[in-house]
Amino acid sequence: MSNVKQLFYGTIIHSLSLDKLHIIKNGLLSVDGDGKIVSLQENVEAEELDSILEGLAEDSKLIRLSEWQFIMPGFIDTHTHAPQYANAGTGMDLPLLEWLEKYTFPLEHSFSSTEFAAKIYPRFVSHLLRNGTTTAVYYATIHLESSKYLAETVKGSGQRGFIGKVNMDRNSPEYYVENSNDSVLHTEEFVKYVLDLDAGENLVQPIVTPRFAITCTEKLMTALADIAAKYDVPIQSHLSENTAEIAFVSELFPDIKDYTSVYDHHKLLNHKTIMAHGVHLTDDERDLLKQRNVGISHCPNSNLALRSGVCKVRQLLQDGIKVGLGTDISGGGSKSILDAMRRASATSRVVAMTDGNGEHLKLSELVFLATMGGAELVNLQDTVGNFKVGKDFDALLIDPCAEGSPIDVFDMDDTERVFEKFIFLGDDRNIIDVFVKGRRVSGGGISGLSTAWYLSQSLPKSCKITIIEASNRLGGWIQSRRHGEQGILFEYGPRTIRPGGLGGLAVLELIKCLNLTPSLITIPKTHPAALNRYIYYPDRLNKLPHSLLSLAPSLSRAFIRKAIPGILREPFVKPANTDDESIGAFMARRFNSHIADNILSAVIHGIYAGDANQLSVRSVLPSLYYYERYYGSVLKGLMRGLKEVGDKRELERELGECVGDLMNDMSKISIFSFKDGIQMMVDALERELKMKENVTIKTGEKVVKLEIENEKAKVHTESSVFSSLHIISTLPSDILSHILTPTLPHLCQTRSATVAVVNLAYSDPSLLPVTGFGYLIPASTPNNIYSALGVVFDSDALPSQDKVNITKLTVMLGGHYYSGMNSIPNEDELLSHARWVVSNHLGIGEEPMLWNVSIQRACIPQYRVGHLDRMRELHHSIRNTCGGRLSVAGASYLGVSVNDIVLNSRRLAGRVVEWIERRKSNVTGLEGVEEIPAPV
Numbered sequence: 043m044s045n046v047k048q049l050f051y052g053t054i055i056h057s058l059s060l061d062k063l064h065i066i067k068n069g070l071l072s073v074d075g076d077g078k079i080v081s082l083q084e085n086v087e088a089e090e091l092d093s094i095l096e097g098l099a100e101d102s103k104l105i106r107l108s109e110w111q112f113i114m115p116g117f118i119d120t121h122t123h124a125p126q127y128a129n130a131g132t133g134m135d136l137p138l139l140e141w142l143e144k145y146t147f148p149l150e151h152s153f154s155s156t157e158f159a160a161k162i163y164p165r166f167v168s169h170l171l172r173n174g175t176t177t178a179v180y181y182a183t184i185h186l187e188s189s190k191y192l193a194e195t196v197k198g199s200g201q202r203g204f205i206g207k208v209n210m211d212r213n214s215p216e217y218y219v220e221n222s223n224d225s226v227l228h229t230e231e232f233v234k235y236v237l238d239l240d241a242g243e244n245l246v247q248p249i250v251t252p253r254f255a256i257t258c259t260e261k262l263m264t265a266l267a268d269i270a271a272k273y274d275v276p277i278q279s280h281l282s283e284n285t286a287e288i289a290f291v292s293e294l295f296p297d298i299k300d301y302t303s304v305y306d307h308h309k310l311l312n313h314k315t316i317m318a319h320g321v322h323l324t325d326d327e328r329d330l331l332k333q334r335n336v337g338i339s340h341c342p343n344s345n346l347a348l349r350s351g352v353c354k355v356r357q358l359l360q361d362g363i364k365v366g367l368g369t370d371i372s373g374g375g376s377k378s379i380l381d382a383m384r385r386a387s388a389t390s391r392v393v394a395m396t397d398g399n400g401e402h403l404k405l406s407e408l409v410f411l412a413t414m415g416g417a418e419l420v421n422l423q424d425t426v427g428n429f430k431v432g433k434d435f436d437a438l439l440i441d442p443c444a445e446g447s448p449i450d451v452f453d454m455d456d457t458e459r460v461f462e463k464f465i466f467l468g469d470d471r472n473i474i475d476v477f478v479k480g481r482r483v484s485g486g487g488i489s490g491l492s493t494a495w496y497l498s499q500s501l502p503k504s505c506k507i508t509i510i511e512a513s514n515r516l517g518g519w520i521q522s523r524r525h526g527e528q529g530i531l532f533e534y535g536p537r538t539i540r541p542g543g544l545g546g547l548a549v550l551e552l553i554k555c556l557n558l559t560p561s562l563i564t565i566p567k568t569h570p571a572a573l574n575r576y577i578y579y580p581d582r583l584n585k586l587p588h589s590l591l592s593l594a595p596s597l598s599r600a601f602i603r604k605a606i607p608g609i610l611r612e613p614f615v616k617p618a619n620t621d622d623e624s625i626g627a628f629m630a631r632r633f634n635s636h637i638a639d640n641i642l643s644a645v646i647h648g649i650y651a652g653d654a655n656q657l658s659v660r661s662v663l664p665s666l667y668y669y670e671r672y673y674g675s676v677l678k679g680l681m682r683g684l685k686e687v688g689d690k691r692e693l694e695r696e697l698g699e700c701v702g703d704l705m706n707d708m709s710k711i712s713i714f715s716f717k718d719g720i721q722m723m724v725d726a727l728e729r730e731l732k733m734k735e736n737v738t739i740k741t742g743e744k745v746v747k748l749e750i751e752n753e754k755a756k757v758h759t760e761s762s763v764f765s766s767l768h769i770i771s772t773l774p775s776d777i778l779s780h781i782l783t784p785t786l787p788h789l790c791q792t793r794s795a796t797v798a799v800v801n802l803a804y805s806d807p808s809l810l811p812v813t814g815f816g817y818l819i820p821a822s823t824p825n826n827i828y829s830a831l832g833v834v835f836d837s838d839a840l841p842s843q844d845k846v847n848i849t850k851l852t853v854m855l856g857g858h859y860y861s862g863m864n865s866i867p868n869e870d871e872l873l874s875h876a877r878w879v880v881s882n883h884l885g886i887g888e889e890p891m892l893w894n895v896s897i898q899r900a901c902i903p904q905y906r907v908g909h910l911d912r913m914r915e916l917h918h919s920i921r922n923t924c925g926g927r928l929s930v931a932g933a934s935y936l937g938v939s940v941n942d943i944v945l946n947s948r949r950l951a952g953r954v955v956e957w958i959e960r961r962k963s964n965v966t967g968l969e970g971v972e973e974i975p976a977p978v
């Protein structure tokens with residue numbers, strides 16, 4: 043049991059067979075670090091928990107479900123068309139073939155543009171997850187690039203998915219048809235791409251997708267069957283959906299007995315084939331499907347909407363044919379498998395009433411079809427579908443009493459009745475957590491989560507806290523993911539945290555409260571990764587001295603020598619009387635242009651990915667600014683220091699007391715992370731918050747308008763409007779400016795830089811020419827043709843995050859360089875840019891065994907000259923016009939690091955609680971603008 047990471051205690055419900063729904067009371071389900079179910083115990087008394095927990099590792103988490111909450115397996119949607127999501131709920135007037143011509147093909151054609159795809163796919167995938175679909179079998183379109191994009195989107199979301207590039211080489215509109223050869227070539231490329239994309243993890247897989255026999259020539263069908271066999275991948279298509287379609291197929295294949303035999307003739311039927319619909323199958327066709335062990339995806343919503351017919355599911359089950367459920371967006375209008383279960387129930391009642399053929403589908407059968415049935419269709423019956431030990435934990439945490447729940451629970455209800463109510467009445471509001479392979483795939487980012495967590499520590503339970511997040515994950519770019527068979531950890535955003543300063547103390551306090559101390563990984567100040575930092579200029583790595591002692595040997599190098607005159611003159615440079623200026627101008631004025639252009643510009647790349655000639659010295663390097671102001675010199679200031687003012691000193695004492703031993707342990711530490719990366723902090727916050735009765739996290743719901751009027755605050759989301767006592771916006775300020783009434787000054791002036799993060803892993807552990815933290819590239823470095831900002835040597839800094847000895851690097855590109863560009867390079871280009879960088883700078887020409895490219899759009903706010911004055915005006919404006927109803931938090935305002943964000947969240951939450959209790963001074967979140975450090 044030592045590898046157990048999560049335990050769920052409470053009601054657990056899953057399907058053992060078509061007629062056996064297993065309801066476990068006081069169940070204890072444990073999940074290991076790889077997301078596998080280790081044990082499932084029944085009737086565990088609450089008193090036994092402590093002794094069970096004693097035997098577990100310190101970082102194991104117990105999640106106790108409340109009275110009516112339960113855990114059930116995630117839903118499996120065995121048939122859905124991702125591009126058609128934009129049409130969902132429309133086009134209900136036509137039958138299949140006309141519907142395809144009029145509504146569907148024109149929409150799918152738009153996916154020739156990946157930009158168009160980017161507007162639809164992420165939202166669809168996120169909505170499916172939010173509705174509890176942990177595995178989905180997707181149709182994309184005929185377009186290679188946007189199909190790849192769908193696969194990447196699914197992978198990025200953490201969902202399990204089968205993605206099919208659609209094939210159509212005849213009987214299709216001129217504007218939406220492929221040439222047969224391209225269709226085959228692109229399919230093979232797609233299959234290889236997706237196999238590679240998720241090699242090792244295997245959550246995302248390709249599925250060969252002839253749209254249906256009408257749109258595929260014999261040559262194409264045969265070639266597709268060959269590809270499926272060659273790569274051993276599944277196949278999906280449509281079968282016997284509507285009578286006009288069946289008639290057309292028999293015209294096209296007059297010599298083949300029936301529709302099912304057409305596919306069989308082309309070797310497309312096997313145990314890995316999923317056929318959608320099967321509404322009008324003959325006895326012979328069902329026999330053949332059974333023989334070939336093909337599965338049928340039953341899509342009742344679409345069958346009814348397109349008036350295709352009524353599928354006789356009971357008959358299929360009696361014949362021993364595998365059946366799962368599908369939403370068939372947008373033939374079907376609902377993205378929820380709960381809806382598919384309800385429509386399957388209703389359809390089966392119609393069949394029972396009209397045909398007298400057996401009984402309607404029972405609750406246990408509906409649950410089986412939605413979970414285990416789907417698992418059988420995708421051949422993952424030994425991996426997901428229920429909670430048998432050894433399977434992956436793909437699960438939903440259901441709260442029938444969640445805020446806004448469409449279910450009412452009464453005294454006379456019991457677990458069985460409440461479960462049935464959820465199946466027939468519940469919706470995504472009841473799905474409070476979604477797990478795939480043990481990983482939570484819903485919500486959680488540092489700024490909103492930490493503020494909510496601090497609030498939840500102090501506010502009474504009667505005060506409800508709601509977190510609303512548009513994407514499936516909050517806060518975006520803190521993302522730690524394991525890749526490949528060996529589970530190599532890649533960080534897509536921040537990878538380490540510094541323990542110093544007030545912000546560092548706040549983070550340590552949070553770590554302690556979240557019980558994350560056992561998961562810490564620390565790098566001592568004496569470690570090479572802490573000591574050895576490099577700058578690449580003009581064509582080589584230059585090691586920076588880390589202390590005065592190490593300066594002497596470095597002086598033999600021209601790069602360091604050129605800095606010396608600047609350092610020697612600095613104490614004698616007359617201070618300027620400026621309110622603010624760029625970091626570049628400040629450093630050139632006080633030191634020299636070598637330090638400004640070749641050293642500071644690199645440091646600014648490493649923190650802001652920004653342009654030192656644009657960013658504000660007062661906001662970005664405030665201590666340097668105040669050293670000049672108080673002591674007339676930066677170097678003199680470094681020796682004397684500054685002191686915090688106001689309640690910061692009190693806060694320092696309070697945090698110091700709380701953090702205690704951990705702070706002492708950290709005094710020798712340069713940076714730290716966690717065993718499974720920085721995301722562990724986000725996950726822990728989310729986990730804790732979800733256990734609080736008064737906290738609701740809504741993911742996949744976009745806030746479209748915020749209104750503060752007459753001392754009232756209103757939040758408009760895509761699907762609802764509600765009033766709130768106080769709103770804390772953690773949105774980037776320029777996004778807030780678009781949705782907020784009243785208009786506030788300067789919100790839209792802080793733009794953010796986009797960084798491309800390319801993670802590379804090589805099997806050879808000794809590829810690096812030097813050891814260290816990594817290197818930064820100043821703006822002055824010549825031939826920086828791919829806008830590289832720097833490279834981190836992850837395997838030097840945090841080797842223990844991986845079980846194998848490898849070389850692991852992260853190349854960062856873009857930042858301010860991308861802001862003037864019309865378009866950002868695509869992922870393939872970025873990978874080759876990153877490989878060019880490591881080959882040219884480090885001599886690493888090898889093929890990486892694993893890589894990942896993430897484009898972190900608008901991720902680091904750029905505090906340009908005058909930022910502090912703008913924030914001061916914003917602070918006054920919020921205070922005077924919003925009546926205490928609005929405050930702001932997040933990286934746009936007073937600091938971009940994790941430490942700044944956590945500290946500011948903590949302080950803001952304290953002020954909000956005080957405002958709620960006393961309604962005295964209007965809180966804004968920008969009180970920090972008034973806190974100017976003092977000379978000692």
Ligand SMILES: C=Cc1c2[nH]c(c1C)Cc1[nH]c(c(CCC(=O)O)c1C)Cc1[nH]c(c(C)c1CCC(=O)O)Cc1[nH]c(c(C)c1C=C)C2
Nearest residue numbers: 535536537538540647648649651831832833834854938939
């Ligand atoms: C992913 C790219 C990021 C770049 N800057 C930041 C991120 C997340 C934010 C950031 N990075 C650093 C700080 C200062 C805080 C601190 O540690 O004191 C901030 C706010 C420093 C830093 N820069 C790099 C690393 C590995 C660190 C330590 C903290 C961290 O893990 O981010 C490397 C690095 N970051 C960026 C580039 C271009 C780069 C180059 C090697 C941009």
